[in-house]
Amino acid sequence: MSKVKARKFLKGQFVVQQGDVCKTENFVLSGCLKTFHIDHEGQEHIVMLAIENWWTSDLGSYINQTPADFNVQCLENSEVAQILYEDLERLFVEIPKLERFFRIIIQKAFAAAQKRIVNNFSLPAKERYLKFREQYPQIEQRVPQYMIASYLGMTKEFLSKIRSQLIEEQ
Amino acid sequence: MSKVKARKFLKGQFVVQQGDVCKTENFVLSGCLKTFHIDHEGQEHIVMLAIENWWTSDLGSYINQTPADFNVQCLENSEVAQILYEDLERLFVEIPKLERFFRIIIQKAFAAAQKRIVNNFSLPAKERYLKFREQYPQIEQRVPQYMIASYLGMTKEFLSKIRSQLIEEQ
DNA sequence: CAATGATGTTAATCCAGATTAACTTCCTTT
DNA sequence: AAAGGAAGTTAATCTGGATTAACATCATTG
16 A cells, blocks of 8 residues: 555645645655745745655644645646655655655755855845756746746846846847 | 764864865764855855754765865864764664654754745844844854854844844833 | 954945836736 | 736836944953
């Protein structure tokens, strides 16, 4: 009996909702999802954009089984492989190599998050965008521009301005 | 034969230097350390402040054994328990529970980093400072104010202004 | 105890990026 | 093909926080 279940979601559907407990770790089989937080002013802040072969969840909610700070929503019709918290923990005990696999993924994600924090402080908006573009060219084409602006921590208007500057430049 | 070696560092000494490969994972037995990046303009950006019982390293450099993006430097005389990359990986194979222990630590660190990214985008400087103060009161007292400003992504002058505002307010 | 360096403050000026708002495409759906 | 909504653009104005610079305080160390 497999502990992993593939589940289909339509564009717009939520895999995790802010306030709920995140019960599953999610592996994207197909499609595209955004992880975001809604602040007190109702503004959306995207922390992650996930496409095929990415893991996504509200890890903080998942590991402590506490209410989520983040939403995970499908930007396209998507298929997601899901595994429940208890099942994954049990599998880690049974299969140490699986736990190793996850440890390594999370280490990389953490190292990337630290670099992102520094970049957000040290690079101006235009350079953050250029860096994003070269790092995730696949994502840029699939996701609306205003969401990329949110991921990069700037307004859609300002990203639009940057882009028209870049076109002028060359 | 223990694979973990305690090592003493004087205030100002570097445990990791930007450009070198980070060979050890470091557990702070006593003292206080900062992890920071120097950008092209020579500006320092602090990503982490570590005191007793914290782990610190340049994880990206450590896991890939590539040149470090970060420096780790002692802010006080410190004692650090160090374990070499190969030794720790070997221990993980021998002792699955140790690997579990590390996986969980890193999951928490990653979840915290994601929240920090959102806070940096959604909260103004004053609220980031207030949040920091309640989250890490111990650290605030041990570390010079201009380093806290750097950790929070603002200038020392602005943090000074915020603090004098807060004093006026009550 | 001078002197030097590290830390912190205050105030004036400046600017990257936010906000606002009006307009344009381009899809969808009917 | 009209109508409504999502996405993107442009330009004017505004502001949180940076920059600059002068000064204050306090530890160290010679």
